[in-house]
Amino acid sequence: MNGLFEYIKTVFKGVGTLLTGMKITGSYFFRPWKHVTQQYPENRETLKMFDRFRGEVIMPHNENNEHLCTGCGICELNCPNGSIEIISMSVLTEDGKKKRAIDKHIYHLGMCTFCNLCVKACPTGAIIMGQEFEHAVWDRTKLTKVLNLPGSKIAQGVKE
Amino acid sequence: MSETKEIIISTDKIHTDQYLVNMGPQHPSTHGVLRLLVSLEGEVVHHIQPHVGYIHSGIEKMCEAISYPQIIHLTDRMDYLSAHMNNEAVALCVENALQVEVPDRVKYIRTIMDELSRLASHQLWWCVMGMDLGALTTFFYGLRDREHILDIFEETCGARMTVNYNLPGGLMFDIHPNFQKRVKDFLKEFKTKLPEYDELLTGNVIFRQRVDNIGHLTLEDAIAWGVTGPSGRGSGFSCDVRKHQPYSAYPMVQFEEKLDTKGDSFVRYRLRIEEMWESIHIIEQLIDNIPEGDYAVKMKGVIKLPEGEFYQRVESARGEFGVYIVSDGKKNPYRVKFRSPGFSNLFALNKMAAGHKIADLVAIMSTLDLVIPDIDR
Numbered sequence: 001m002n003g004l005f006e007y008i009k010t011v012f013k014g015v016g017t018l019l020t021g022m023k024i025t026g027s028y029f030f031r032p033w034k035h036v037t038q039q040y041p042e043n044r045e046t047l048k049m050f051d052r053f054r055g056e057v058i059m060p061h062n063e064n065n066e067h068l069c070t071g072c073g074i075c076e077l078n079c080p081n082g083s084i085e086i087i088s089m090s091v092l093t094e095d096g097k098k099k100r101a102i103d104k105h106i107y108h109l110g111m112c113t114f115c116n117l118c119v120k121a122c123p124t125g126a127i128i129m130g131q132e133f134e135h136a137v138w139d140r141t142k143l144t145k146v147l148n149l150p151g152s153k154i155a156q157g158v159k160e
Numbered sequence: 161m162s163e164t165k166e167i168i169i170s171t172d173k174i175h176t177d178q179y180l181v182n183m184g185p186q187h188p189s190t191h192g193v194l195r196l197l198v199s200l201e202g203e204v205v206h207h208i209q210p211h212v213g214y215i216h217s218g219i220e221k222m223c224e225a226i227s228y229p230q231i232i233h234l235t236d237r238m239d240y241l242s243a244h245m246n247n248e249a250v251a252l253c254v255e256n257a258l259q260v261e262v263p264d265r266v267k268y269i270r271t272i273m274d275e276l277s278r279l280a281s282h283q284l285w286w287c288v289m290g291m292d293l294g295a296l297t298t299f300f301y302g303l304r305d306r307e308h309i310l311d312i313f314e315e316t317c318g319a320r321m322t323v324n325y326n327l328p329g330g331l332m333f334d335i336h337p338n339f340q341k342r343v344k345d346f347l348k349e350f351k352t353k354l355p356e357y358d359e360l361l362t363g364n365v366i367f368r369q370r371v372d373n374i375g376h377l378t379l380e381d382a383i384a385w386g387v388t389g390p391s392g393r394g395s396g397f398s399c400d401v402r403k404h405q406p407y408s409a410y411p412m413v414q415f416e417e418k419l420d421t422k423g424d425s426f427v428r429y430r431l432r433i434e435e436m437w438e439s440i441h442i443i444e445q446l447i448d449n450i451p452e453g454d455y456a457v458k459m460k461g462v463i464k465l466p467e468g469e470f471y472q473r474v475e476s477a478r479g480e481f482g483v484y485i486v487s488d489g490k491k492n493p494y495r496v497k498f499r500s501p502g503f504s505n506l507f508a509l510n511k512m513a514a515g516h517k518i519a520d521l522v523a524i525m526s527t528l529d530l531v532i533p534d535i536d537r
């Protein structure tokens with residue numbers, strides 16, 4: 001008789017613990033404003049990533065199509081997986097001296113691990129991390145980018 | 161007549177062989193590509209032989225070709241749930257080798273980040289543990305709370321999981337101006353959410369039947385197999401590196417090493433929940449007192465370690481994580497070895513699950529909190 005009583009007690013206790021759990025899920029069911037889910041991609045217009053978010057390496061240009069890159073190649077050295085290739089060229093300055101300049105700053109987005117080491121190492125701050133994260137493309141050659149825009153040149157007064 | 165008798169006797173003696181079943185590598189409860197070769201006798205597990213190597217990424221070998229700051233970003237990808245601790249282990253190892261003392265600010269921030277990762281990792285473990293046992297609700301509740309921590313990481317470090325926030329000699333960036341406020345808001349909220357975890361799962365009768373008195377690991381076995389972290393502490397093995405070999409800001413905070421001697425699945429579960437409370441407690445002690453100062457010391461452009469061998473261990477969310485660097489004085493290490501907690505913990509699975517039903521194997525494996533890239537680094 002005692003055994004039966006104990007058994008029934010366990011059953012009720014067990015059902016009780018289930019109800020405790022259901023109380024929580026139920027309470028959230030009736031408080032939908034407590035949800036944290038974002039409606040992506042519907043919220044694309046308003047979606048703003050954090051400033052430091054590392055989406056891709058970009059090279060900002062000013063309105064005169066000028067950047068800060070000297071072509072020193074330090075970013076290439078610091079990249080752990082060879083995502084950056086620097087092709088530099090030498091140009092003649094006004095006073096007739098030879099000077100190194102960037103020809104192509106090639107960036108392989110498909111290989112990049114977004115470690116920020118290149119940005120950290122760049123002595124002139126020519127490259128930064130961009131917030132774009134929708135990188136899906138149909139053709140992987142599109143993932144190789146040249147960061148300095150065509151016809152761009154180095155801004156005045158950038159010291160190596 | 162005598163012939164018939166013979167036959168009856170021999171059916172009595174039919175010998176049932178054990179049969180071998182592959183669990184994984186594509187089994188949802190192995191949380192990745194882990195293959196367990198299970199010998200079964202009926203439904204009872206007789207022996208488990210884990211086979212690893214399906215996603216072996218050769219990180220140790222890759223480390224030999226790259227410089228020390230670059231090694232750190234690879235450690236993110238091993239135990240991706242304790243990325244901060246792995247980063248820190250390499251950074252500390254290099255700092256100790258060069259005898260660089262980092263500012264207090266760095267130590268505080270590192271410790272806070274460690275504990276936030278531990279919280280995030282345990283939250284994910286909790287929700288996955290529920291999911292393995294069929295309670296899908298926990299999965300969403302755990303991820304909901306983890307999202308806040310990942311937002312904190314994203315704001316300060318720039319990435320959610322592969323944070324790469326530590327560098328030899330300090331940190332990648334200073335903390336974001338919002339950091340302290342966000343962490344405090346999160347803690348305040350999470351302290352109301354953590355009791356919900358208990359109500360949802362800890363007390364649940366179905367869950368308790370699946371984990372109580374199952375998967376015992378004795379203290380001797382825990383030590384013999386090197387089971388560390390909450391899994392080892394559940395068997396009474398006091399192995400918390402934060403207590404025994406404190407690093408960063410751990411000597412400055414008060415916290416308890418949670419221990420139990422019972423060694424079953426439920427104890428391992430409970431210790432992790434208790435560790436979450438301890439982590440909250442640690443962060444609360446530090447968050448308001450982050451000292452002013454630099455977030456990194458100036459290091460040489462090319463970091464070269466002196467010749468020799470260096471070892472540093474930290475407590476990751478799964479147990480003791482160790483970095484062993486052999487240097488020959490160049491800018492790349494000669495050899496790097498990572499002691500990953502998951503690897504040792506996994507091989508104790510045989511001791512825990514042998515003799516239990518195959519369904520219990522899933523529950524026991526969940527309590528080990530395995531991360532496969534950590535095992536197959």
Ligand code: SF4
Nearest residue numbers: 079112113115116118
């Ligand atoms: S973020 Fe890292 S992996 Fe990507 S290009 Fe820069 S250094 Fe290379």
Ligand code: SF4
Nearest residue numbers: 069070072073075122
């Ligand atoms: S981006 Fe910076 S580091 Fe790279 S080549 Fe240009 S100036 Fe040098």
